[in-house]
Amino acid sequence: MDDALQVQIEQTDSGSVLHVTGEVDVASASILRDALESLPSESPRVVVDLSEVSFLDSTGLGVLVGEWKRSGEDTSARFCLVVTRPEIKRVLEVTGLTSIFSIYDSLPAAIES
């Protein structure tokens, strides 16, 4: 698997889906941040699909937390993550971020929620 971070943005009827692949670390997190900041502010829903992310460190988490906070009051309805890999679930658990993010185990579940 190529470790280089790639982010593809898909616009759906319900909002924006970011398909993220590779490693999100201090060297690459700005790519994810730029992608999130490029989304239309009126986008009703943002789904960040991390199912193909093989590494996520605190810098990447900081980008996600920043976006979560920018999403405003009804953040759980607007901003959510798709996480399938155990190592990514683990870093979310040990940082306590599972309590603030809406996390789904599949993309269809996140889109349909």
Next chain:
Amino acid sequence: MTARPQPGAVGGQTEAGNCIELRAPARPEMWSLLRLVASHAASLLDFDFEQISDLRLAVDELATVCSRGALPACELQFLVQWDDETLTVTCLASAVGPGSEETDEDRDGLLPPGFGPDELSERIIEALVDSYEVSPLDGSTRRGWLKKSR
């Protein structure tokens, strides 16, 4: 016989065959190399997949914490040592020029309390290894170490 180095003994004498030492510019793109070196050493100790995954992340955070505040002109000394059961990683970041430029992380001044860069990093390290220590920034130098056993 060579004395076993203590955590934080970067640059000191090490036991031949049971250590890897790197000296590199403390640039974020080097972190993947540090993760690779640590995971290779862990595989020699027969760490399982989950332990290696934990170690890779903890090492990444240790390098980040040690380098924070000293970047961008900073050199990192990175030492991995092991015995039959335990792996020790030590980082020493030293500024070699003007530091403390604004980083991408600094732009996230929106982060809520408890989720700042250092807090997240240390929470991760604490959860994933057996013991660790990160010294306060001492002038232009910051040192940290972690230990993880099988």
